[in-house]
Amino acid sequence: MKIGRHEYEIIIGDKFLDNGCVIQLITQSKEKSKFGHKPNPILSKRAVQELKNNYEIELYRYGETNATIIKVIGFIYKKTETI
Secondary structure: OEEOOEEOOOOOOOEEEEOOOOEEEOOOOOOOOEOOEOOOOEOOHHHHHHHHHHEEEEEEEOOOOOOEEEEEEEEOOOOOOOO
16 A cells, blocks of 8 residues: 555554544554654545555544544455456
């Protein structure tokens, strides 16, 4: 999956954070370190659609806030028709 300028291999167990404004990948980061920690990549609308269409996900509430954790639990395999 392309997020920003980098390609990420989304695997089972990866987690995303949805805070109501943006969705961030929180288990991987290829960004340069700033002030001792790496920023989490932010998904574009196209990447969010790809996540919904190609991966099985579970949603969890994060504490008492409006934030939601999205966890990848599997892949959706699509049959391709051959002629």
